[in-house]
Amino acid sequence: MELRVLGCSGGVGVGLRTTTLMLDHDLLVDAGTGVGDLTIDEMANLRHIFITHSHLDHIASIPLLVDTIFDRIQEPIVVHGQQATLDALRNHVFNNVIWPDFARLPDPKHPALRYAPMAPGDVFEDAGRSIEMVDVNHIVPAVGYVVASDTGTFAFSGDTRTNDRFWARLNKRARLDLLLVECAFANKDQDLGRRAGHYCPDTLAADLNKLSHKPEIFISHNKPGEEELIFSECQAVVTDRVVQRLTGGMRFTL
Numbered sequence: 001m002e003l004r005v006l007g008c009s010g011g012v013g014v015g016l017r018t019t020t021l022m023l024d025h026d027l028l029v030d031a032g033t034g035v036g037d038l039t040i041d042e043m044a045n046l047r048h049i050f051i052t053h054s055h056l057d058h059i060a061s062i063p064l065l066v067d068t069i070f071d072r073i074q075e076p077i078v079v080h081g082q083q084a085t086l087d088a089l090r091n092h093v094f095n096n097v098i099w100p101d102f103a104r105l106p107d108p109k110h111p112a113l114r115y116a117p118m119a120p121g122d123v124f125e126d127a128g129r130s131i132e133m134v135d136v137n138h139i140v141p142a143v144g145y146v147v148a149s150d151t152g153t154f155a156f157s158g159d160t161r162t163n164d165r166f167w168a169r170l171n172k173r174a175r176l177d178l179l180l181v182e183c184a185f186a187n188k189d190q191d192l193g194r195r196a197g198h199y200c201p202d203t204l205a206a207d208l209n210k211l212s213h214k215p216e217i218f219i220s221h222n223k224p225g226e227e228e229l230i231f232s233e234c235q236a237v238v239t240d241r242v243v244q245r246l247t248g249g250m251r252f253t254l
Contacts, residue, residue, distance in 0.1 A: 001129060001149050003178075003252040007034025008220040010057070010184050016224055017248050018057035021156065021180075023129070029145055029156055034248065035061035044072045050124075050131060051081035052158030053142035054088035062089070063099040066112050070102075076114035080124060082133075084141040086115045120165075134169045136160035139197035146173065152254025154178035159221065161197045167210035176213035177254055180246060182221035186229045201233035208238060218246035 002024050007017030012033055020034030026047045028035070035043070043065055052058055066077060079086065094101045094113070102113040118124065120135035120143055132146045137160050144157045144166055153175050157166060159182055170176055184198035193200045198221070199207070208217070217238075222230045222245075231245045 001147070001152060001154075001254045003154065003254065005034075005246060005248055005250040006037050007032050007248055008180075008246045009224060009248070010221045011224040013224055015248070018060065019052075019221065020061070023147065024127070026127075027129075029147075030058040030158070031061045031065060032057050033060055035065050037248075040068060044069045046077060047075070048124075048126070049077060049079045050133075050145055051079060051085050051089075052136075052144065052156075053082075053138055053140050054085045055140065055159065058159075059089065059093070063093060063102075066102045067099075070105075070112055073112045076103075076111050078114050078116050080116045080118050080131075080133075082119065082141050082143060083117045086117055088140075090115065132169075135163075135165045137163035137165070137197065139195075142197075146170065146176075148173075149254065152177045154180065154252070154254055155215075157181040159184070159197060161194060161199060162203050162207055164210065167207060171210075171212045173213070176211075176215045178252060179211075179213075179215045179217045180220055181217065183219040183230055183234060184221045184223055186223070186226050187233050189223075201230060201237050204234065205237040208241060214241065216244070217241055218244045218250075220246040 004022040006020035009016040017034035018032030019030040020032045021029040025045045028049045103111045118133045120133050123132045130148045134144045136142050136144050146155045183204050185193035185200045187200050190200045234243045
């Protein structure tokens with residue numbers, strides 16, 4: 001498997017793109033502003049989008065993506081997510097007010113977009129890859145994903161704060177090679193992080209103690225302008241593991 005980080009920031013700015021992970025040539029996990037760094041040909045190859053939750057920084061590019069490649073779509077792009085997340089897209093984005101309803105265009109029998117509900121514990125299998133949805137703890141219904149093939153396994157937390165479910169599920173896996181986990185706020189903003197449903201270094205370190213595997217660990221979703229502070233605080237409190245900072249443009253082979 002080839003994993004390409006198109007975006008992993010908690011905001012936008014020069015060189016910053018919001019959460020977008022590309023797996024191989026045909027699959028996205030979240031579709032934030034990082035989609036804009038793909039060529040039109042790369043966009044046209046996409047077949048599946050797995051959404052962690054409904055917040056704008058994780059879905060922002062879906063409407064523009066579908067519109068950009070509309071004339072090249074032969075089979076609908078399948079958007080996978082919890083029912084509540086898909087309902088939010090249908091009701092608040094693809095509602096013919098904010099954006100056209102591409103689940104009914106060009107016609108209901110041949111749409112450009114199709115919704116595929118999943119629930120935590122469900123596994124989607126395609127092209128030798130399995131993608132499992134895992135429950136996490138955010139301020140809206142949210143999930144992470146564990147993606148596995150014969151050659152490797154990685155997990156992505158999506159947006160979450162302290163929880164047990166995500167870590168317990170990872171521990172049931174036979175292997176975990178790579179972990180991408182959010183850490184949105186510095187410790188000085190721990191209360192804000194708790195209320196917003198995000199980790200800070202202290203709370204992330206406590207939850208990493210729940211993980212029995214020893215994967216490579218990369219932190220994502222940092223507040224813009226505080227990346228170095230958050231990273232240095234993670235290094236200070238996570239003493240039994242090597243924590244690295246995820247940046248846009250990184251590629252991993254599993």
